[in-house]
Amino acid sequence: MTDTEPRLNDAPLEQLYRDFEGAHLNPLWTQLGDLMPMTPTSKAVPFVWKWSTLYPLAERAGDLVPVGRGGERRAIALANPGLGGAPYVTPTLWAAIQYLGPKEIAPEHRHAQNAFRFVVEGAGVWTVVNGDPVAMRRGDFLLTPGWHFHGHHNETDQPMAWIDGLDIPFVHYTDTGFFEFGSEGVTDDSTPDVSRSERLWAHPGLRPLVGLGAKTSSPIAAYRWEHTDAALREQLALEDEGYAATTEPGHAAVRYTNPTTGGDVMPTIRAEFHRLREGAHTRPRRQVGSTVYQVFEGSGRFVLAGESRAVSKGDMIVVPSWTEWSIRADSEFDLFAFSDAPIVERLHLARTHISEGA
Numbered sequence: 001m002t003d004t005e006p007r008l009n010d011a012p013l014e015q016l017y018r019d020f021e022g023a024h025l026n027p028l029w030t031q032l033g034d035l036m037p038m039t040p041t042s043k044a045v046p047f048v049w050k051w052s053t054l055y056p057l058a059e060r061a062g063d064l065v066p067v068g069r070g071g072e073r074r075a076i077a078l079a080n081p082g083l084g085g086a087p088y089v090t091p092t093l094w095a096a097i098q099y100l101g102p103k104e105i106a107p108e109h110r111h112a113q114n115a116f117r118f119v120v121e122g123a124g125v126w127t128v129v130n131g132d133p134v135a136m137r138r139g140d141f142l143l144t145p146g147w148h149f150h151g152h153h154n155e156t157d158q159p160m161a162w163i164d165g166l167d168i169p170f171v172h173y174t175d176t177g178f179f180e181f182g183s184e185g186v187t188d189d190s191t192p193d194v195s196r197s198e199r200l201w202a203h204p205g206l207r208p209l210v211g212l213g214a215k216t217s218s219p220i221a222a223y224r225w226e227h228t229d230a231a232l233r234e235q236l237a238l239e240d241e242g243y244a245a246t247t248e249p250g251h252a253a254v255r256y257t258n259p260t261t262g263g264d265v266m267p268t269i270r271a272e273f274h275r276l277r278e279g280a281h282t283r284p285r286r287q288v289g290s291t292v293y294q295v296f297e298g299s300g301r302f303v304l305a306g307e308s309r310a311v312s313k314g315d316m317i318v319v320p321s322w323t324e325w326s327i328r329a330d331s332e333f334d335l336f337a338f339s340d341a342p343i344v345e346r347l348h349l350a351r352t353h354i355s356e357g358a
Contacts, residue, residue: 040288040322044090045082046304051120051295051314058099058161067106074099074106075164080318086169089318090290092340093269094168099161100125100154108151108182114217114266115144115166118336120296120314124156128186129221134195136162139225139296141256141273141336145217145266147178151186163294163316165338167268197221207259218258218265228254232275232334250280250329263342270341276300276329284326284355289344291337293317298333302326324355 020027028035058076067074075096077087089095098117100106108128117127123137129150134142136152144150154160171177200208201220204227211219235252238245246252256271257263264270273296276282284303293302299312303326304319310330311317319325327333344350 042091042290042320042322043082043084044080044088044290044318044320046307046320046323046325047081047318048302048304048309048311049078049316051312051316054097054316055161055314058097059159062099062101062159067100067104072107072109078316078318080320082320088169089292090169090320090340091173092167092170092343093290093292093338094164094166095292095316095318096164097161098164099159100152101159102154102157104154105185106152107184108149108186110147110149110180110182112146112176112178113166113168113171114146114268115150115164116266116269116271116338117142117144117162117164118271118294118338119160119162120294120336122158122160122162124158125152125154125160125162126186126189126191127152128188129195129197131187132196132221133186133188133190133192134197134221135191135193136160136222137225139228141223141228141271143218143221143223143265149182149187151183153186153189155191165269165271165292167266167340167343170268170340170343195221198224201259211260213260215258215260216267218256218260220259220265223256228273232273236275236277248280248282250277251275251282266342267346268340268343270339272337272339274327274335274337276327276333276335278329278331278333280333281328282326284324286322286324286353287319288321288349288351289340290321291319291339291341293319294336296334296336298329298331300327300329300331300333303328 061074065074075098077096078089079087080089119136119138119140121138125136126133129144130148231254232252235245253274256265258265295311295313295315302309302317305323
């Protein structure tokens with residue numbers, strides 16, 4: 001110890017620390033490593049939730065827990081084991097499995113939080129977004145931007161489950177949340193194959209000459225599986241023809257975008273879809289910001305912080321900020337992904353490190 005360093009057994013210094021505490025103050029020199037780590041050190045941990053666990057638990061909730069005013073939704077949040085029991089999949093993202101029984105209606109409400117739904121299997125439910133009924137089918141990615149009224153109705157004799165993704169933790173942390181109840185049912189219980197928003201906006205490369213200003217969130221309520229599948233299939237076909245059409249050998253990927261800006265579908269959430277050929281793999285990498293994956297089809301392995309985890313259809317995987325990860329496909333491997341990348345990029349905090357090794 002030098003003459004200039006404080007001696008922890010000095011009574012005046014101990015009194016100083018007590019006075020700091022009494023005045024609700026904290027000295028930086030005792031907390032620098034926690035407040036400004038050398039690299040991001042997320043409290044969230046890498047984790048895999050198995051669909052074989054998620055879906056049966058949702059079924060049991062369907063038998064025991066009603067949908068209606070009060071809880072509003074039969075949605076079961078993924079609680080990251082590193083976050084002390086909070087119902088968050090990462091410090092910025094919320095993910096859940098939602099289950100709607102036969103002929104059930106989830107009443108309308110709206111909230112400041114941005115939300116989406118992704119359907120890994122099933123059909124027969126319509127989500128009504130600001131009065132526009134939107135069919136939900138396998139492989140569809142559906143938007144509910146912040147402050148849009150929305151409710152759901154199941155027109156079949158079978159239950160249906162899907163995943164919800166929201167920016168609840170981020171909105172909660174920034175004290176910016178609002179919530180409002182809507183109709184006891186849904187404002188339009190019709191069942192069109194194509195929503196009004198799709199009829200207006202979902203024509204490739206074409207934009208209606210109405211509402212020409214940039215929209216904060218995409219005006220397209222549903223991004224349909226047939227288009228996602230075709231885009232991925234053609235990327236791989238072009239790779240076979242010798243064109244550099246994929247992100248890595250055997251790895252096709254697309255990003256869902258807002259047609260009014262060309263950017264992300266919502267201001268706080270990025271959504272993508274990835275397809276890997278059998279045997280293909282990604283290089284190990286680290287990224288600032290967190291990502292959640294759901295296996296749509298096939299099987300493979302995620303290597304998370306050095307641990308290899310086998311995953312298959314429906315399984316959900318969380319990759320916290322700056323965790324090293326890579327993917328290897330055991331079969332053709334389809335993955336839906338969402339992340340907090342728009343927040344990270346808007347704050348100019350984005351950073352990626354890609355390793356050279358396999």
